[in-house]
Amino acid sequence: MYEISNLKKLRLMHHLTVYQMASQIRVTPAFYSQIENKKRRLFYDVAIKIAAVFNMRPDELFYTKET
Secondary structure, X not given: OOOHHHHXXXXXXXXXXXXXXXXXXXXXXXXXXXXXXXXXXXXXHHHHHHHHHOOOOHHHHHOOOOO
């Protein structure tokens, strides 16, 4: 499962609004907000776009290692 709180923190660290983030990955602001708030499932194609905004790989951003 991906960590939404980390996604929001990363977005804020990059000084991006929900609207700016949504525009960059070509979804609606409501759709992006639902991803951050765990109200919408994250699909792989969207994960790739989100990771690209932060110049990361999707597994770096969304994979959490369970111990």
